[in-house]
Amino acid sequence: MGKKVAIVGFGQTYQRSSRKDVNGVELINEAVHTALSDAELTINDIDAIVIGNMDHFEGVNYVDCWSAEGSGAVMKPIFKLTTGGTTGTTVAMCGYYHVASGMFDRVLAIGWEKNSESDTTGAIVTAFNPVWERTRFGGAIAGLAVEASKYMDNYGVTERDGARVAVRERLHALNNPYSQLHQEWMKGMEVDQIVDLLVTSEQNQMLAYPLRMSDMCPRTDGAAAVIFASEDVAEKIAPTPAWVVSTHNRHNYVFLGDINWDRNDTLETAAKKVFEDAGIKEPLKEIDVCELYMPYSYAGLKWMESIGFCGPGEGPKLVWDGVTDMDGELPVNPSGGVMSSNPIGATAIIRVGEGALQIMGKAGDRQVQKDVNYALCTGFGGCNWADVMLLGKKKPS
Amino acid sequence: MEKVAIVGVGQTTYERRKEDTFDELVFEAATKALADAGGEIGDIDNIVTVSNDFWDGRTISSMAVQDAAGSWDKDISTVEGDGTFGVLYGMMRALSGSFETTLVVSHIKGSEAVMNLITNAMFDPIFHRSLGVDATSSAALQARMYMEKVKATQEDVALVSVKNHKNAMNNPHAQLPMEIGVDDVMKSKMLADPLKLLDCSPISDGAAAVVLATEKGAKRFKKSPVWIKGVGHISDAYTLGYRDLANSRALDAAAKKAYKMAGVKNPLKDLDVVELYDAYSYMEPLWYEGLGIAKEGKGVELLKSGTTAMDGDLPVNPSGGVISAHPVLVAGMTRIVESVLQLRGEAEKRQVKGAKTALAHGINGACGQSHCVFVMGV
Numbered sequence: 001m002g003k004k005v006a007i008v009g010f011g012q013t014y015q016r017s018s019r020k021d022v023n024g025v026e027l028i029n030e031a032v033h034t035a036l037s038d039a040e041l042t043i044n045d046i047d048a049i050v051i052g053n054m055d056h057f058e059g060v061n062y063v064d065c066w067s068a069e070g071s072g073a074v075m076k077p078i079f080k081l082t083t084g085g086t087t088g089t090t091v092a093m094c095g096y097y098h099v100a101s102g103m104f105d106r107v108l109a110i111g112w113e114k115n116s117e118s119d120t121t122g123a124i125v126t127a128f129n130p131v132w133e134r135t136r137f138g139g140a141i142a143g144l145a146v147e148a149s150k151y152m153d154n155y156g157v158t159e160r161d162g163a164r165v166a167v168r169e170r171l172h173a174l175n176n177p178y179s180q181l182h183q184e185w186m187k188g189m190e191v192d193q194i195v196d197l198l199v200t201s202e203q204n205q206m207l208a209y210p211l212r213m214s215d216m217c218p219r220t221d222g223a224a225a226v227i228f229a230s231e232d233v234a235e236k237i238a239p240t241p242a243w244v245v246s247t248h249n250r251h252n253y254v255f256l257g258d259i260n261w262d263r264n265d266t267l268e269t270a271a272k273k274v275f276e277d278a279g280i281k282e283p284l285k286e287i288d289v290c291e292l293y294m295p296y297s298y299a300g301l302k303w304m305e306s307i308g309f310c311g312p313g314e315g316p317k318l319v320w321d322g323v324t325d326m327d328g329e330l331p332v333n334p335s336g337g338v339m340s341s342n343p344i345g346a347t348a349i350i351r352v353g354e355g356a357l358q359i360m361g362k363a364g365d366r367q368v369q370k371d372v373n374y375a376l377c378t379g380f381g382g383c384n385w386a387d388v389m390l391l392g393k394k395k396p397s
Numbered sequence: 398m399e400k401v402a403i404v405g406v407g408q409t410t411y412e413r414r415k416e417d418t419f420d421e422l423v424f425e426a427a428t429k430a431l432a433d434a435g436g437e438i439g440d441i442d443n444i445v446t447v448s449n450d451f452w453d454g455r456t457i458s459s460m461a462v463q464d465a466a467g468s469w470d471k472d473i474s475t476v477e478g479d480g481t482f483g484v485l486y487g488m489m490r491a492l493s494g495s496f497e498t499t500l501v502v503s504h505i506k507g508s509e510a511v512m513n514l515i516t517n518a519m520f521d522p523i524f525h526r527s528l529g530v531d532a533t534s535s536a537a538l539q540a541r542m543y544m545e546k547v548k549a550t551q552e553d554v555a556l557v558s559v560k561n562h563k564n565a566m567n568n569p570h571a572q573l574p575m576e577i578g579v580d581d582v583m584k585s586k587m588l589a590d591p592l593k594l595l596d597c598s599p600i601s602d603g604a605a606a607v608v609l610a611t612e613k614g615a616k617r618f619k620k621s622p623v624w625i626k627g628v629g630h631i632s633d634a635y636t637l638g639y640r641d642l643a644n645s646r647a648l649d650a651a652a653k654k655a656y657k658m659a660g661v662k663n664p665l666k667d668l669d670v671v672e673l674y675d676a677y678s679y680m681e682p683l684w685y686e687g688l689g690i691a692k693e694g695k696g697v698e699l700l701k702s703g704t705t706a707m708d709g710d711l712p713v714n715p716s717g718g719v720i721s722a723h724p725v726l727v728a729g730m731t732r733i734v735e736s737v738l739q740l741r742g743e744a745e746k747r748q749v750k751g752a753k754t755a756l757a758h759g760i761n762g763a764c765g766q767s768h769c770v771f772v773m774g775v
Contacts, residue, residue, distance in 0.1 A: 002399075002493035054457075055450040055477070061518040064478065065762030068635045075650060077630045078767060079486065080477040082450060084457040090474055094486065100493035102399075127456040251473050254464045269470065382457040 002100040004396055006234035006241030008227050009039025010353035015180045015222035015341035018116035024058060025070035028112050031223035031346075032072055035108065038362075039227045039237055043072040046227075047104040052081045052091040053112050053345030056123035071110055084127065085295065085381020086249070087111055088224070088348025089389060095228040096244050096389075105230045106237075111346035112223035120219060120344070127382065133256060140295070141216065143256075143383065145208035148298040150261045152210060155313035157301065159210050163198040164319055165300035166214045166339060167191055172326060173336025175365040180220050180341035215297040222343030224350045231395065242356035242375070245392040246277035251385040259384055264306035267378065267386035271307045274388045278396075280374070284309045284323075288372040289358045290332045291351035293380040295342065300324075300332065307376070307388075326368060334358065334366040348379030348387065355391050401488045402615050402622030403773065405434025405608030406734040411572045411722035414508040415602040419453065420465035422504045422604035427466055430500065430606035435619025438467035441608070442496040446475050447483035447503035447726050451515045466502045479674075480605060480730025481759030481769035485628055487609045497614030501607050503727045507600035519763055521636070532676070532763065533597060537589035539642040539764040540679040544591065546643040549682070549697040551591050555582035556700055557678040558595045558720060564707060565717025567746035570731075572601050572722035582678070596678040598723035605730040607737075623737045626754070626774045627661065629654025632767035640764070648687025648758075648768040656689070659772035661754070665690045665704075665711055668772075669752040670739045672732035674760045675718045681705075684758065685713075687768070707749075715739065715747040729759020733771055740775050 011034025013019070013027055022030060028051075036042060049071050051064050060066050064073070064080035071078065079098075083090040088111035095109030121139035128137045137143070151157060170186055173179040186194050198204055204212045227237075234241040250266035253259060271283075280286045290309075294300045301315030309330065310318045318324060324332035333339075335354040338347050355375035357363040372393065379387035407429025409415075409422055417425070423446075431437055444466050448458040455461060459475035466473075474490075476483040480503040487499040516532035544554065559579055565571035577595065585594040608618070615622045631654070633647035634640050652664070661667045671688070675681040682696030690711060691699040699705060705713035714720075716735040719728045736755035738744040754774045761767040 002495070056456045059518065060522065061449070061451040061515060062478070062762050065519060065632065065635055065766045066521070068632050068766070069639070073632050074634045075631060075647065077651075078632045079482060079630075080761075081475055082457065082477050083459065083475050094474065094489075097486070097489045097493050097495075100495070101489035102492055103489060123456050126454065127460065129461070130455070249472055249474070250470065251460075251463060252469050253460060382460055385457075385460075 003102050004231040004243065005096050005099040005228050006243045007356040007391065008229045008234050008238040008241050009035045009041065010226050010356050011035030011038050012178050012224040012350055012353060013222050014178055015220045015343055017180060017218060017220060019221035024114050025067050027114060027221065027223045028067050028110060029070040031110060031112065031225040032108065035225035035227055041237065045106055046072060046076065046108045047106050048077040048098050049073045049108045049110065050079045050081065050091050050094045050098065051110040052087040054082060054087065054123065056126060057118040057120055057344065058114055083382055083385055085344055086348050086379035086385045086387045087345045088350065089352060089379030089387035092226055092349050092352045092389060093247050093249065093387060095226065096247060099228045099230045105233050107228045108225055109228060109349060110223065110225045111349035113343035113345040114221045115219040115343060116221050129255065141208050141211060144296045145211050147261060148210050151298055151302045154262060157316055159199045160195050161301060161316040162210060162215050162297040163195045165297040166198065167194045168325060169333055169337045169339040172334050172366065173340035176336045179336040180218055211296060217295045217338045217342035220341045220343040222341060222346050224346045224353055226349055226353050238360065240360045240393065242359040242391040243395050245390040245396050246274045247389040248273040249387040251382065253383040253385065264303050264384060264386065266384045267303055268306040270386045270388040274390045278390055283307060284330055287330060287374050287376045288370060289334065289368050290330060290376045291335060291355045292332055293338055293348050293351050293378045295338050295380065297339065331368045334363065334368055351377040351379065352389055359391055359393050399492055399611055401491045401625050402610050403607050403625065403737050404610045404615050404618045404620050404622050405430040406737045407433055408570055408605040408731060408734050409603045410570045411601045411603040411724050413572065413600065419504050419506060420462050423462040423502050424465040426604035426606040427500060427502050430608050433620060434608045436617055440498055440617045441467065441500045442498045443472040443490060444468040445483050445487045445499060445501045447480050448475060449477050449726055451518055452505055452510050452725060462504060466500065478761040479759035479769065480727050481733065481757065481771060482630065484607055484730060484733055485630060485769060488625060488628065491609055491611050497611045498617060499609040501609065502604065503730045504604035505724045505726045506602045507725060508602050512600055533592060534589045535637060535763045536677045537592045540591055540677065542643040543679055543683050547694050547697050551583065552579050553697050553701065554679040554682065555579045555596065557675060557681040558582045560706055561675060561714050561718040561720050564715050564747060565721035568716045571717040572599055574717065592677055598676045598720045601722050601724040603724040603727055605727045605734050607730065607733060623740045623773050623775055625771060627655035627659030627772040628770065630769040635766060637764065642764055645683055645687030645765065648684060648765065649689065651768040651770045652688045655770040655772045661772060664688060667754060668711060668756050669754050670715060670736065670749040671711060671713045671756045672716060672735045673713060673758040674729060674732065675714060675720045676723060678720060680765065681713065712749045715744065715749055729769065732757035732759060736773055740773060
């Protein structure tokens with residue numbers, strides 16, 4: 001059997017719309033350096049490195065090779081993985097398996113993206129079948145708009161419900177110095193008042209019904225790195241390591257027509273497997289904090305149901321009741337989430353790192369005000385590709 | 398530690414231009430590997446695919462082969478790079494205790510890609526890309542440095558092309574089975590001095606797949622397992638100027654890790670067959686040195702001694718090697734597939750008699766920046 005694995009360090013860059021002060025390799029180095037400092041390790045302590053991003057976004061091929069001098073991989077083992085928006089969690093899972101295999105003790109997993117230098121939509125369009133889908137699929141927003149419309153139609157959900165989620169994310173982001181969007185104007189206003197403003201303001205442009213600017217994630221430059229360590233060394237490195245309790249993923253997409261638009265099937269199955277492993281029967285009660293990869297607001301309603309935090313159609317009530325706010329029963333995205341910064345190749349690994357910070361008690365102003373025993377972190381991308389990682393304070397038996 | 402075995406292998410023929418789509422290629426290789434193992438897709442716990450968005454011209458290129466790889470409702474991940482790295486990831490996932498069986502697939506259609514543009518995109522965008530440097534022209538720099546260092550002539554390294562293309566005549570999957578002489582290599586078209594057409598591997602289409610299993614998982618299959626005894630992977634610096642291109646220190650470090658795990662003390666004696674990544678003729682003697690089967694600077698001497706010929710003490714690339722078929726991303730996995738066939742005694746006309754321990758080698762990046770070495774045995 002393999003080794004138990006824990007997260008012992010996390011580092012991220014300041015996520016900004018454009019990081020002109022650094023090039024890609026320097027951006028990666030900033031995250032690596034921050035993670036190593038956090039764990040009080042040096043690059044010499046690292047046994048292997050895993051990295052991921054989206055090749056077509058930055059226009060660099062063989063990124064593992066290209067970044068070696070910034071990631072610290074010179075004369076070390078390195079791996080490259082890419083799975084779209086989930087790249088960050090895919091990289092984290094690969095870091096986990098490196099250590100769980102017993103082959104490596106301390107592994108650095110890195111995700112990064114410099115969206116300011118790319119044509120993201122142009123690249124995303126090429127994700128689809130060149131003959132059947134590429135000519136009529138308009139990038140990321142169109143598909144999400146279809147999903148949102150279907151969800152609204154199924155359960156009588158309104159634009160105000162979506163906006164309520166967006167408000168939560170942006171209010172949380174105000175506590176996170178690394179986050180890109182800091183919408184200071186929201187400070188001191190009632191939630192209802194901000195929601196009304198968002199759904200009526202002409203400045204809040206409609207992109208594809210029902211998605212307005214405020215419902216979407218921004219484009220971001222940023223990088224993040226997580227250090228995974230084996231049970232043999234984890235407790236020596238970190239006083240409170242964040243243990244990986246279980247991780248699973250699913251990706252059942254090939255053609256758009258394959259997707260069940262009523263449910264997020266892959267997220268549902270992956271989450272179910274994780275809860276099964278951990279013996280979790282009531283996710284809403286037992287999970288203490290969730291870093292949910294939600295690139296747009298309605299995901300914060302529908303995907304909560306897919307994970308099993310509530311029943312079908314019950315997402316809006318959960319959110320309006322404040323259950324998912326910072327002081328609620330299940331704070332969702334204390335970091336401000338993807339809707340406040342989205343450096344695509346790094347986004348999902350930031351979810352994992354933020355979840356680890358909550359368990360380690362190192363989340364600063366965004367630390368939730370309760371004991372965190374379980375943090376659930378997810379990744380989403382490449383048309384319903386879902387990765388789920390459950391972190392825990394207690395070493396798994 | 399738990400052991401991981403290879404219980405099934407599959408490969409397509411490698412050709413200059415195939416009509417099949419990516420997923421048809423993957424389906425063929427995966428189906429063959431499962432049939433070879435004596436199992437079916439239901440016996441597989443998780444999938445690793447190997448692809449590259451640049452080569453496939455598609456973002457998240459792995460999405461295009463999911464159905465063909467049989468990943469529906471299974472855990473799946475994607476490695477970008479050579480197939481050996483994909484197999485290594487599959488091995489880690491097995492060792493973690495999470496999965497008992499893993500299917501790893503890789504594919505390429507070089508015929509649908511522009512090699513120069515794609516390999517140019519692996520160089521630094523500001524300082525190097527505009528020079529037009531690509532896989533072949535950077536390899537030419539390395540060839541020059543290596544040949545200068547060991548005082549080898551173009552005729553010397555041409556012997557690799559002669560040996561491996563001849564070996565390929567025994568391999569029905571190879572793309573370029575040819576009986577040629579040093580003269581033919583010397584007369585072939587100069588691509589990037591000193592590399593001539595016959596010093597270079599071809600552009601290829603194809604796919605390969607392997608089925609991995611833990612000791613427990615192996616019981617699901619009929620085929621007797623070939624065990625992975627040791628593995629190592631190491632990257633050198635990226636910037637060509639930061640590396641001594643005539644010294645393969647990253648391969649040396651990767652091989653030493655694999656040997657240590659496998660208990661290989663004297664590779665020249667302990668190994669029975671080697672399948673290495675000879676994308677260009679000069680690479681084979683250079684990699685001999687990295688693998689420790691020749692001392693530093695003595696790779697060409699070993700080549701000329703005939704030790705690595707089919708009838709030598711340690712045959713290298715009985716399949717014909719990468720120079721006889723170069724499905725990028727697949728090529729390293731093909732080395733593993735060929736090694737497994739050798740160890741099972743199923744390599745037919747290219748069989749090395751009594752092979753008990755085999756080495757397979759893959760590379761990533763320009764001039765072999767990153768290496769992955771597998772030692773396998775029965």
